[in-house]
Amino acid sequence: MSERITIKQVPLEELVITPGSACQGCGAALAARLAFKALGPNTIRHSIPACPDNVTRTPTSGGEFEAGGDHVTGTWRALKALGREDVQVVGFYGDGGVYDIGFQSISGAAIRNENVFIICKNNEAYMNTGGQVSGATPQFAMTTTTPVGPMSRGKPHSRKNTPMIFAMHGVPYVATASVAFPTDLIAKVQYGKGIRGFKFLDILSPCPTGWRFDPSKTIEVARLAVQTGFWPLYEIIDGRKFRLNYKPRELKPVAEYLKLQGRFRHLSEQEIEEIQRSVTEYWERLLKLDEIGEILI
Amino acid sequence: MIEVRLHGRGGQGAVTANEILAEAAYYEGKYAQAIPMYGTERRGAPVTAYLRLDEVRVRERDLVHEPDIVVVLDPAIAQRPAILEGLKEGGLVIANYPHPPELYPLGGNFMVSTVDATAIALETLKRPITNTAILGAFSKVTGLVKVESIEKAILHRFPGPLGEMNVNAVRRAYERTPMPIQARGEVRKDEEGPLSGSGYGLIRSAAGWRTFRPVWDLDKCTGCRICWIFCPDNAIGWAEEKPTVDYRKCKGCGICVNECPTKAIEFKREGI
Ligand SMILES: Cc1ncc(C[n+]2csc(CCOP(=O)(O)OP(=O)(O)O)c2C)c(N)n1
Ligand code: SF4
Ligand code: SF4
Ligand code: SF4
Numbered sequence: 403m404s405e406r407i408t409i410k411q412v413p414l415e416e417l418v419i420t421p422g423s424a425c426q427g428c429g430a431a432l433a434a435r436l437a438f439k440a441l442g443p444n445t446i447r448h449s450i451p452a453c454p455d456n457v458t459r460t461p462t463s464g465g466e467f468e469a470g471g472d473h474v475t476g477t478w479r480a481l482k483a484l485g486r487e488d489v490q491v492v493g494f495y496g497d498g499g500v501y502d503i504g505f506q507s508i509s510g511a512a513i514r515n516e517n518v519f520i521i522c523k524n525n526e527a528y529m530n531t532g533g534q535v536s537g538a539t540p541q542f543a544m545t546t547t548t549p550v551g552p553m554s555r556g557k558p559h560s561r562k563n564t565p566m567i568f569a570m571h572g573v574p575y576v577a578t579a580s581v582a583f584p585t586d587l588i589a590k591v592q593y594g595k596g597i598r599g600f601k602f603l604d605i606l607s608p609c610p611t612g613w614r615f616d617p618s619k620t621i622e623v624a625r626l627a628v629q630t631g632f633w634p635l636y637e638i639i640d641g642r643k644f645r646l647n648y649k650p651r652e653l654k655p656v657a658e659y660l661k662l663q664g665r666f667r668h669l670s671e672q673e674i675e676e677i678q679r680s681v682t683e684y685w686e687r688l689l690k691l692d693e694i695g696e697i698l699i
Numbered sequence: 700m701i702e703v704r705l706h707g708r709g710g711q712g713a714v715t716a717n718e719i720l721a722e723a724a725y726y727e728g729k730y731a732q733a734i735p736m737y738g739t740e741r742r743g744a745p746v747t748a749y750l751r752l753d754e755v756r757v758r759e760r761d762l763v764h765e766p767d768i769v770v771v772l773d774p775a776i777a778q779r780p781a782i783l784e785g786l787k788e789g790g791l792v793i794a795n796y797p798h799p800p801e802l803y804p805l806g807g808n809f810m811v812s813t814v815d816a817t818a819i820a821l822e823t824l825k826r827p828i829t830n831t832a833i834l835g836a837f838s839k840v841t842g843l844v845k846v847e848s849i850e851k852a853i854l855h856r857f858p859g860p861l862g863e864m865n866v867n868a869v870r871r872a873y874e875r876t877p878m879p880i881q882a883r884g885e886v887r888k889d890e891e892g893p894l895s896g897s898g899y900g901l902i903r904s905a906a907g908w909r910t911f912r913p914v915w916d917l918d919k920c921t922g923c924r925i926c927w928i929f930c931p932d933n934a935i936g937w938a939e940e941k942p943t944v945d946y947r948k949c950k951g952c953g954i955c956v957n958e959c960p961t962k963a964i965e966f967k968r969e970g971i
Contacts, residue, residue: 409924420933420948421905425709425742427952432931454741454899456933584928610952611710611742616826618953621929 403637403645404577404593407585413439418456427617429607429624430455430523432581434494437521437605440591445490446481448473450504452496453530453609455523470495471507474518482517490595491518498528500604501537501564512571512600519594519601525609526561533612537562540632541680542673543665545612550668560680565604569638569697574599577637580606582624586635586647593637606633614664626659631685638697646692656681701843702763703750706782706894707772708908710742712830716772717748719834719856723848724752732757743908743950745776745894752843770837771795772829774817774970775907778804780889791879793836795829797971800877806884812840814876816868817910817968823868827910831865835872846873905932909951911966917941919963926955926964 417438424431434456438445447462450470465473474493481489493508500508500522508520527545528534535545541560544550548557569576574597579587587605594601608624610617627633628648635647656678660666669677691697703720707713714735721731729752736747749763765785770793771777777794783805786792790809795816803811816832823832831853838846849869854862891903922940934948935955956964 409928412924412928414937416933418933419901421902421950422932423741423744423899423902424931425744426908426950427742427954428931432929435931435933436928456931457901581929616953617742618957620931620952620954621958 403639403643404586404589404647407589407592409585412585412588413442415439415442417441417443417445417458417460419459420456422456423454424456425609425611425617427610427620428453428455429581429609429620430496430525430529432620433521433523433587433605433607434458436581436584436587437494437591437603440588441490441492441519441595444488445492446477448477448491448493448495450493450495450499451530452499452523453525455494467499467503469507470499470504470520471509471511471516473507474520475511475514475516478517487517493518493520495520495522496529497522497524497526497538498534498536500524501562505537505564509568509571512568512573512602515573515599517598517600519591519603521591522564522602522604523607524604525607525612527609527612529609529612533609538564542669542677543613544668545665555673556665556668565602565636565638568600568602569641571600572641573602574640575601575637576641577602578604578606578633578635580624580628580633580635581608582621583628583635583648590637612665614667615662619662623659623662626654626662629654630656630659631681632656632659634685634688636688636692642696644691644695644697646688649689649692653682653685700751700753700757700759701768702766703752703768703770704763704766704785705748705750705770705772706776707746707748707830708742708776709744709746710828711746711772712828713746713748713772715856716770716830716834717750719831719849719852720750720837720844721752722852722855723834723844726848726851727845729753729844730755730757732759734762736762743905743952744902745907747894766790768793768837768841770833772816772833773910775909776894777813778970779891779894779907780805780887781891781894783807783809784893791840792882793833793840793876793879795833800880801883803882804884806882806886809882810879811882812836812876812879814872816872819868819871819875823871824864832868832872835869835874836876838869839873839876840879846870904947905934905950906946909949909969911951911953912946912969913944913949913951913953913955913964914967915942915944916963916965919961921961921963923960925958925960929954929958
C-alpha cells in the first residue's frame with residue numbers, strides 16, 4: 403500500500419507548463435499538476451478528447467475517445483519490444499472517457515493486465531462539451547442533459563462504482579484520490595508507478611463551471627466530498643487487500659457538501675436525507691472492509 | 700439595423716446578457732437575433748457574442764463583423780485595442796471600466812461611455828458577474844431598448860430574489876452611466892493579437908483573466924506550502940521557504956486566498 407508523505411516531501415519539480423487554457427480554479431488542472439509531479443519526466447502521456455486541464459512536459463499523444471485502453475496498450479507493447487520498460491505509460495482521461503465511452507477498451511487492458519496507469523480526472527460529467535451527464539455523475543445532480551424542472555430532478559440514477567469494477571478485474575492496484583488531499587494523491591501515484599501491471603487511480607476533481615460554485619472553493623468542495631463520505635479515499639491491491647486512507651471519527655453531514663454547489667441547489671430536505679442514507683450505508687460497508695483488510699468475494 | 704458585439708469572460712454572462720437584450724427588444728415589438736460565438740468557453744477566458752436589432756425581420760445569418768456598438772463586460776478586455784476590430788466609424792463603445800470615459804485608454808473615431816459594472820455587481824450580487832449591470836448602461840446610452848423591458852426580460856429569466864438583485868444592478872448602472880464622449884485615448888495596435896478564448900494548449904498570459912489579484916503579506920506567512928500545493932495553474936513558486944508568484948500564470952481563482960491558514964494572502968481588485 404502507499405506510504406504517507408508530508409507536504410515537504412512533495413517534489414518541487416513541476417511537470418506542467420502554464421498558463422494553459424483550463425478555467426479558473428479547475429480541479430482537473432490541479433489533478434494533472436499533482437499527478438505528473440509524482441510521475442516524473444520519464445512518462446508518456448496519452449489523452450482522449452476532454453477538457454484541456456494542464457499541458458505536461460512529457461511526450462503526449464491524443465487518441466480516439468473509445469480507445470483509451472488500446473492506446474496505452476500499444477505504447478506499452480512497443481516500449482517492451484524496444485527494451486524501454488522503465489518508461490511509465492499513462493492514460494490521463496476524463497470520466498466520460500473512463501466510465502462510459504472508453505470503458506470497454508480500458509476494461510480489456512485491465513483484464514490483460516497491461517503495464518499501464520489509467521488516471522481519471524473525474525469531474526463527474528462531460529465538461530468539455532458543456533456538462534452532459536456521465537456514468538460518474540451522482541444522483542440528483544443537475545447537468546445540461548439532466549435538467550431540473552417539473553418533470554426532472556436532475557440525474558435519476560446513482561453513479562457507477564467504477565473503481566470497484568476495476569478492482570473486480572483483479573488488477574494489481576486501484577485507488578481513489580481527491581485534489582484536496584494532495585499528499586495522499588501523490589503517494590498513491592508514486593506507489594502505483596512502482597508496480598508492474600494495470601493501475602487505476604480515480605481523482606475527484608471539482609469543476610467550478612459545471613458544478614456551479616465559485617472557483618476559489620475548489621479545494622473546499624473537494625475536501626468536503628471526502629469529509630462527508632461522499633467520496634471515500636481508499637486503495638485496493640490485487641482486487642482483495644483493502645484500506646481506507648481517510649477515516650474520521652465522525653463524518654460531516656453530506657448537506658454541507660451539497661449546499662456549496664449550484665448543481666444540487668434544487669434538492670429538497672427529503673432528497674438530501676435520501677443521499678445521506680445511501681452515503682452512510684456505503685460508508686459503513688467500507689468500514690467493515692477496512693476492519694477485515696480484505697474484500698471477501 | 701443595429702449590430703452589436705459583446706465581449707466578456709466565461710462566467711460573466713455575456714451570452715446571457717445578449718439573450719436578455721434580444722428578449723427585451725422583442726417585448727418592444729422589434730426583431731432581434733442573439734448569436735453566441737461557438738467554442739469551448741472556459742470560465743475566465745475571453746468570450747464573444749453578437750446581436751442584431753431591427754424594425755423588420757433580420758435575414759442575415761452571419762456573425763457580426765462591423766458592429767455599430769461594442770459592449771465590454773470586463774475592465775481588462777475593455778483596454779484591449781482588439782475590441783475595436785471592425786467597429787464602424789463614429790461607432791459606440793460601452794465599457795465596464797472603473798474610471799470616467801475621459802480617462803478611457805483607447806482612442807480613435809468612436810464615442811465611448813464607461814460604468815464601473817464590477818463595483819455595481821459586487822454591491823448588488825456580491826459577485827463580479829457584470830452582465831446585467833452593463834445592460835442598464837446600454838439602455839441609458841443607446842435608448843434602443845427601454846430599461847423596463849430589460850427588467851421584464853431579467854425577471855422572466857431569473858424569477859424571485861435573484862431577478863430582483865439583477866434588476867437592482869441594472870437600475871444602479873442606468874443611474875451612474877454618463878452620456879458618451881468622443882474617445883480621447885491612444886490609437887494603438889493590440890500587441891496580444893486577437894481576442895480568442897477557446898481552444899487547447901498554452902496561452903500567452905492569464906493576467907487579463909483576473910478580476911482580483913492575490914497579494915502576499917510575507918510577514919504573516921509561516922511557509923506551510925499550502926498555497927503552493929493547491930494552485931492549479933502553477934503560478935506560485937517556492938524559494939527560500941517562502942512562496943513567490945508569477946502573475947503571468949495566475950488566473951485569479953482565489954484558491955490560495957481561501958486556503959491560506961494564516962490569511963497572509965489578500966485579494967485585491969485589478970485595475971484600480
Ligand atoms: C467519439 C467522440 N464522441 C464525442 C466527442 C466530443 N467530445 C469531445 S470532449 C467530450 C467530453 C469529454 O468528457 P470527459 O471524458 O468527462 O472529460 P472532461 O471534458 O469532463 O474533462 C466530448 C463528448 C469526440 N471528440 N469523440
Ligand atoms: S469546464 Fe470544469 S473541468 Fe473543464 S476546464 Fe473548466 S473547470 Fe476544468
Ligand atoms: S498558505 Fe499562507 S502561510 Fe502557507 S505558504 Fe502560503 S502564504 Fe504562507
Ligand atoms: S489566485 Fe492563487 S491559486 Fe489561483 S491561480 Fe492565482 S496564485 Fe494560483
